[in-house]
Amino acid sequence: MGMRDYMDLLEFQLRIREGVAEAFPGRYWVKAEIASWSPRSNGHCYLSLTQSRAGKPVAEARAMIWKWNYPVIKGFFEEKTGQALQAGITVLVRVQVSFSELYGISLFIDDIDPAFTLGEKAMERKRSIERLTAGGYLEMQKELALPDIPCRLAVITSRTAAGYGDFRNHLLDNPEGYAFRLDLMEALMQGEQAPASIMSALLDAADKGYDAILILRGGGSELDLACFDDYELAVAIATCPVPVVTAIGHDRDVHIADMVAHTSVKTPTALADLFLDALRAQDALLDRLRKRIESAAIRLVNREELRLKGLDAHVGRSVQRRLGEMERQVQAACARIRLALARKTAAQENALQRAAGRIVRGLSGKYAQVAAQKDAVLRRLQFAASARVSQEISAVALKEARIKATDPRNILSLGYVLVTGKDRQVLKTVEKVSVGDRIGVRFSDGSLQARVDEVYSEKIDNNKTHIA
Numbered sequence: 001m002g003m004r005d006y007m008d009l010l011e012f013q014l015r016i017r018e019g020v021a022e023a024f025p026g027r028y029w030v031k032a033e034i035a036s037w038s039p040r041s042n043g044h045c046y047l048s049l050t051q052s053r054a055g056k057p058v059a060e061a062r063a064m065i066w067k068w069n070y071p072v073i074k075g076f077f078e079e080k081t082g083q084a085l086q087a088g089i090t091v092l093v094r095v096q097v098s099f100s101e102l103y104g105i106s107l108f109i110d111d112i113d114p115a116f117t118l119g120e121k122a123m124e125r126k127r128s129i130e131r132l133t134a135g136g137y138l139e140m141q142k143e144l145a146l147p148d149i150p151c152r153l154a155v156i157t158s159r160t161a162a163g164y165g166d167f168r169n170h171l172l173d174n175p176e177g178y179a180f181r182l183d184l185m186e187a188l189m190q191g192e193q194a195p196a197s198i199m200s201a202l203l204d205a206a207d208k209g210y211d212a213i214l215i216l217r218g219g220g221s222e223l224d225l226a227c228f229d230d231y232e233l234a235v236a237i238a239t240c241p242v243p244v245v246t247a248i249g250h251d252r253d254v255h256i257a258d259m260v261a262h263t264s265v266k267t268p269t270a271l272a273d274l275f276l277d278a279l280r281a282q283d284a285l286l287d288r289l290r291k292r293i294e295s296a297a298i299r300l301v302n303r304e305e306l307r308l309k310g311l312d313a314h315v316g317r318s319v320q321r322r323l324g325e326m327e328r329q330v331q332a333a334c335a336r337i338r339l340a341l342a343r344k345t346a347a348q349e350n351a352l353q354r355a356a357g358r359i360v361r362g363l364s365g366k367y368a369q370v371a372a373q374k375d376a377v378l379r380r381l382q383f384a385a386s387a388r389v390s391q392e393i394s395a396v397a398l399k400e401a402r403i404k405a406t407d408p409r410n411i412l413s414l415g416y417v418l419v420t421g422k423d424r425q426v427l428k429t430v431e432k433v434s435v436g437d438r439i440g441v442r443f444s445d446g447s448l449q450a451r452v453d454e455v456y457s458e459k460i461d462n463n464k465t466h467i468a
Contacts, residue, residue, distance in 0.1 A: 013101040020105065024097040027110065035060070037087045043067025045074075049093075049107065063095065063107040073112055080114035088192050092116035128231040128256055137238035141262040144243045149282050150211035150275055152181045156201045158189050163218035163247070167268035171275065178279045183210075189217045194227035199236045206240050213240065214271060215257065217248045228255035237261055247271040308440060311424060312447055319408050330400045337392045345385045352378060412444035430455055 007015075032049035039045045047063040065073060074085050085091075095107035132138055157164045164184075171180055185205050188197040198215065205213050215237075217225070227233070228248050234256045237244050243262040247270065248255055258264035265271050356374045404410060412418065419427045420440040427433065437452045 010101060013099075017099040017101065020097055020099040027094050027096050029092055029113070030095050030107070031090065031092050031116070032059075032061075033090045034085070034087050037085065039070070043070065045070045047109070061105065061107055062103075063093070063109050065109045069110055073109070077112050077114045077117075081117055085112075089117060125229045125256060128229060128234065129259070131231060132234055132238070132256065132260060135235075137235055137260055140238040141240070141244055141260060144241075144262055146243050146262070146278065147211045148278070150278055151179065152209065152211045153214055153275065154183050154185050154205035154208070154210045154212075155214045155216055156185045156187050156198055156205070157214075157216040159184060159186055161189065161216065161218055163216055163268040167216060167247070167272050170269050171272035174272075174276050176276075176280065176283070178276065180275070185213075190225070190227055192227075195230035195233040198227075199233055202236055202240055202244070206242055210242055212243045212245055212262075212275075215244065215246045215248065215261070216268065216271065218268075219249050225249050225255060228257040230256070233257060234260045245271065245274065307424075308447070308449070311420075311440075312442070315418075315442070323409075326403050330396070330403060333399070334396045337396055341385075341389050341392060345389075348381055348385065352381060409444055412442070418442040430457055 030049075032051055034047055035050040036048040037045070038047070044067045045065040047065070049061050049063050050057050051059040077085055092113040093107075093109045094111040094113075095109055098106050098108055100106060155164065155167070168182060172182065183205075185201040187201040188194040202213060202215075217228070225248065228246075237246075237257055238260040245263045245265070246255075246258050246261040247265050247268060248258060249266070254264075263274065265274055352374075359374070408418070418441075420442070421427045421432055422437050422439070424440070427439070433439070433452055433455050435452050435455055439450050439452060441448050441450055
């Protein structure tokens with residue numbers, strides 16, 4: 001077997017280094033995701049850059065930032081983006097390719113473009129908005145209605161968030177004394193895990209009967225708040241069956257979560273005022289309704305009082321007219337009886353006188369006997385006439401007593417009352433009376449109004465203790 005041509009490993013690696021130097025003589029801008037980030041105590045920073053497709057890594061390289069460049073690069077990037085250099089973010093780095101016989105290919109980073117990182121987020125945000133618009137998600141929450149009195153609230157935020165304390169104090173310590181039920185649903189508010197954490201809290205709160213779900217996050221850098229531009233989180237908010245209200249970031253920030261939410265405000269105080277104003281509006285509405293009801297009730301009571309006074313006067317006049325008519329009838333009857341008795345007595349006396357004259361003229365011989373008989377008959381007639389007159393006077397007095405006994409005023413003076421129902425008609429039975437009805441009660445010296453608390457019937461309530 002013949003000898004093969006070969007070279008040792010060092011020579012082979014040196015040739016590779018020469019080839020790499022010839023192929024990549026300058027510096028190049030490379031887009032990659034930081035897979036790992038490891039600043040060392042000696043001041044250098046070691047990185048692992050990667051690229052993925054369909055969720056799988058397709059390329060990976062080691063990288064390094066020298067200690068004399070690292071503070072400058074890191075400070076400039078964080079100043080411009082407001083985001084710390086860390087694993088998980090996509091960056092555009094300027095690299096110089098180096099090949100080491102011991103460590104292989106390495107990329108030495110001497111610059112990072114912060115505008116690219118921000119631009120990547122902006123493009124991703126634009127694509128998410130377009131997808132949400134096409135899917136109709138931007139209007140879903142707007143179709144939900146906040147209750148008129150939203151008192152049961154779930155707040156998704158971090159317990160240590162300063163904005164949460166401000167919101168809670170402003171809402172619960174309101175001067176009107178409105179009561180709210182406020183439940184904290186803790187979640188991560190920044191970082192890669194924040195969208196999933198917020199969605200989990202949102203799902204947990206959605207089926208617990210809250211009037212609204214609030215997502216609260218104070219200010220921060222653009223990349224700190226980038227989780228609120230997450231597409232999946234936006235879909236979760238849009239499809240939530242409960243109105244979602246957001247208060248995220250600064251006044252200048254408008255995140256996708258704000259766009260799909262039912263309502264968006266920018267400060268914890270504004271968030272609290274949103275619900276306080278809702279209760280104040282209902283309070284004002286109730287005050288207006290109360291005043292209208294009071295005014296209507298006063299008008300109704302005044303109208304009914306006038307009507308009752310009119311009815312009272314009418315009843316009084318009717319009774320007076322009836323009594324006067326009955327007195328006139330009694331007086332006329334007495335006069336007729338007296339006149340009839342006088343006429344009958346005169347007629348009888350005339351008849352007796354004529355009879356006596358005939359007897360005297362025909363029986364002159366028996367004058368004394370006839371005279372005695374005449375006197376006796378006359379006395380009997382006078383006694384009968386007097387008895388008849390007394391009898392008729394007694395009958396008239398009895399009728400007059402009966403008429404006076406049936407006088408309503410005399411009946412009322414005995415402790416009886418005249419009761420009228422809600423239709424102003426005299427009540428003769430409890431069957432037309434219901435609990436809550438207003439009734440009128442007339443006494444001999446006045447009248448009053450009353451409300452029925454209970455009704456007893458002899459037919460069905462004979463086992464109850466009656467009030468009378």
